[in-house]
Amino acid sequence: MQIDATDRKILRELQQDAGRSLDDIARAVGSSKTPVWTRIRKLREAGIIGPQVVIADPDKLGFExxxxxxxxxxxxxxxxxxxxxxxxxxxxxxxxxxxxxxxxxxxxxxxxxxxxxxxxxxxxxxxxxxxxxxxxxxxxxxxxxxxxxxx
The missing domain is CATH 3.30.70.920 (Lrp/AsnC effector binding domain/regulation of amino acid metabolism (RAM) domain)
Structure with a gap:
């Protein structure tokens, strides 16, 4: 899969915080919700985007x-x-x-x-x-x- 400038913008936004709403991400990349969702789905299907996880703070959990x-x-x-x-x-x-x-x-x-x-x-x-x-x-x-x- 070839990724373009819009895909890269979406990836940057998702890497900052994938828990944001689709509306927020679409607004940040200058697009509407449906095309952004379609692109995210294609990026997942291509294996460019993997599972979404939570990054826990090791110090606050005692792993200092x-x-x-x-x-x-x-x-x-x-x-x-x-x-x-x-x-x-x-x-x-x-x-x-x-x-x-x-x-x-x-x-x-x-x-x-x-x-x-x-x-x-x-x-x-x-x-x-x-x-x-x-x-x-x-x-x-x-x-x-x-x-x-x-x-």
Whole structure:
């Protein structure tokens, strides 16, 4: 699906707050409600727009510690990788997981209440899969966080 300038305006508005009324979004993009709804439906059908979710405030919910976990492994076979992926995907503390190019094999973004909770997470992970080296970096301050793409 090709997206045009109006689709991009709609996407920007939805990324700011998808809970706004269709009338508000249509007014913001300079269109009427029906054409905007049709475009949103087509963007969903094309898979450009995924599920709508609520972004909760981790600090207000007690998840004040954010760790970036750098993982190196000496294992690279498909069996190890599948066990690792299953372990990471099963843990709700893992907000993001990425396989990297370079010296570090994986990076995880982990949200927990405190350092003790991180240690419980860490001990559980290494009991399930063998890793060569783990480095945990505590985020002291979140300077910028967004889910919006620059469309």
């Amino acid at each position: 510690a954010c760790f970036f976990v750098l993982i190196r492994t000496s294992e690279h076979d498909s069996d190890w990788q599948q066990r690792f992926l299953n372990a990471v995907r099963a843990r709700p503390e893992v907000m993001e997981a990425h396989r990297l190019a370079g010296d570090i094999d994986y990076i995880l973004k982990v949200r927990v209440p405190n350092a003790r909770a991180y240690d419980v997470f860490y001990q559980s992970l290494i009991s399930e899969v063998k890793v060569h080296n783990v480095t945990a970096l505590l985020s002291m301050e979140e300077i910028k966080a967004t889910t919006a793409l620059p469309v």
